[in-house]
Amino acid sequence: MATRKSNGVRSLVGALMLQAVGATAAEQAPTPPPPIPIVSGTAAQASLVHVGGNDTFAITPDGRRAGTLFYEALKGKKKNAKESALQAIELWDKIIPQENYGGEYTALQWFATYFVADPTQRDEMLKDPFVNEFFHLFADNKYAVLKEYINRKYHVEDIGDEETYTGQTRKAWLEDTILFNNPRREEWERTSQVMELIDLKPGDSIADIGSGPGYYTFRFAQKVGPTGKVYAIDTVEDHLKYVGKTAKNTGIGNIDLIHTDGKTLGLADAKVDAVFMCSLYHNIYAMSAEPERVELVESIKSALKDDGTFYLVDNGLVPPGTLPYHGPYIAKELIIQQLTAFGFKLVQAENKIPQRYILIFKKQAAKKDPA
Numbered sequence: 143m144a145t146r147k148s149n150g151v152r153s154l155v156g157a158l159m160l161q162a163v164g165a166t167a168a169e170q171a172p173t174p175p176p177p178i179p180i181v182s183g184t185a186a187q188a189s190l191v192h193v194g195g196n197d198t199f200a201i202t203p204d205g206r207r208a209g210t211l212f213y214e215a216l217k218g219k220k221k222n223a224k225e226s227a228l229q230a231i232e233l234w235d236k237i238i239p240q241e242n243y244g245g246e247y248t249a250l251q252w253f254a255t256y257f258v259a260d261p262t263q264r265d266e267m268l269k270d271p272f273v274n275e276f277f278h279l280f281a282d283n284k285y286a287v288l289k290e291y292i293n294r295k296y297h298v299e300d301i302g303d304e305e306t307y308t309g310q311t312r313k314a315w316l317e318d319t320i321l322f323n324n325p326r327r328e329e330w331e332r333t334s335q336v337m338e339l340i341d342l343k344p345g346d347s348i349a350d351i352g353s354g355p356g357y358y359t360f361r362f363a364q365k366v367g368p369t370g371k372v373y374a375i376d377t378v379e380d381h382l383k384y385v386g387k388t389a390k391n392t393g394i395g396n397i398d399l400i401h402t403d404g405k406t407l408g409l410a411d412a413k414v415d416a417v418f419m420c421s422l423y424h425n426i427y428a429m430s431a432e433p434e435r436v437e438l439v440e441s442i443k444s445a446l447k448d449d450g451t452f453y454l455v456d457n458g459l460v461p462p463g464t465l466p467y468h469g470p471y472i473a474k475e476l477i478i479q480q481l482t483a484f485g486f487k488l489v490q491a492e493n494k495i496p497q498r499y500i501l502i503f504k505k506q507a508a509k510k511d512p513a
């Protein structure tokens with residue numbers, strides 16, 4: 143998510159870190175004592191939480207060169223547009239393993255591959271209905287939105303509103319959409335293996351909090367079938383509009399859209415079998431004031447049925463130098479300790495790729511008052 147990180151936020155995160163790992167009992171507020179995460183097994187010198195954006199990694203000269211080459215191909219400026227796109231693909235091949243693992247380069251390279259492909263290959267690339275929707279958002283009208291995105295990100299030509307709130311909001315929305323609905327997400331995140339861990343059967347209900355442009359929402363909708371229900375919940379209305387339009391175009395009728403203020407799930411009295419949260423808890427942990435965090439986690443608890451499951455996916459720490467991964471992250475131990483303090487029980491923890499974990503919690507039944 144494109145969260146900007148100000149120095150103020152850095153100090154806030156620093157302060158939280160000290161509280162999280164360094165506070166002694168004597169320094170804690172007397173009542174109620176905050177839960178102290180016990181963190182072990184993490185690289186000692188690394189920060190345990192990092193709230194960055196997709197733009198945390200710097201745009202490198204080669205990244206800009208690849209983006210510009212593809213932009214020129216899309217604009218048809220160069221005599222040989224195909225040659226330009228092929229050069230961009232080659233450059234991305236070189237820089238993806240070093241600069242931006244799992245980031246937008248793979249999505250841009252996917253578009254460039256489509257651009258140079260023959261009709262049969264193109265049909266194959268668009269056979270997934272959700273990929274097809276994604277493609278048309280960016281590629282309709284001679285790749286208008288894709289050109290806009292590359293421009294906003296790599297500043298090939300001036301748009302004019304880059305520094306305005308509207309320009310920044312638009313860029314963040316496009317950035318999230320290209321990252322999270324990236325047709326090559328399976329490759330870097332092993333999303334089908336994540337889906338195998340989500341225990342849903344036809345007729346079940348699940349709340350996808352921070353659904354973004356719906357990558358997992360659509361997969362849940364297929365899994366729970368027409369008698370089930372998926373709540374796509376987000377603070378950004380444009381994401382929900384995209385989810386709604388894609389659901390309509392692909393004939394999916396079991397998704398409810400919920401535009402939340404971010405404080406609660408916004409489910410009113412509905413109870414769900416599962417809550418799913420992917421790439422959001424690092425924000426909730428580090429950026430929310432305590433009362434807001436309490437309200438949101440309590441809202442997750444109260445929305446879950448008594449035997450309900452909370453699935454949480456986030457980015458973990460990777461030893462420096464092992465992967466060119468630059469996104470936000472949070473040590474899973476911090477989340478486990480915090481959610482345990484909120485009354486959840488960790489029942490499973492998995493990693494399908496080194497820098498991403500899936501934590502599965504069960505709601506603990508509320509203790510009965512002794513009669």
Ligand SMILES: C[S@@+](CC[C@H](N)C(=O)[O-])C[C@H]1O[C@@H](n2cnc3c(N)ncnc32)[C@H](O)[C@@H]1O
Nearest residue numbers: 143322352353354357375376377378404420421
């Ligand atoms: C990093 S994106 C992840 C999108 C999606 N979960 C995925 O993995 O494809 C996080 C999303 O959470 C949304 N968001 C941020 N704070 C939120 C909150 N308090 N409640 C609900 N959604 C929130 C953002 O607008 C964004 O769409």
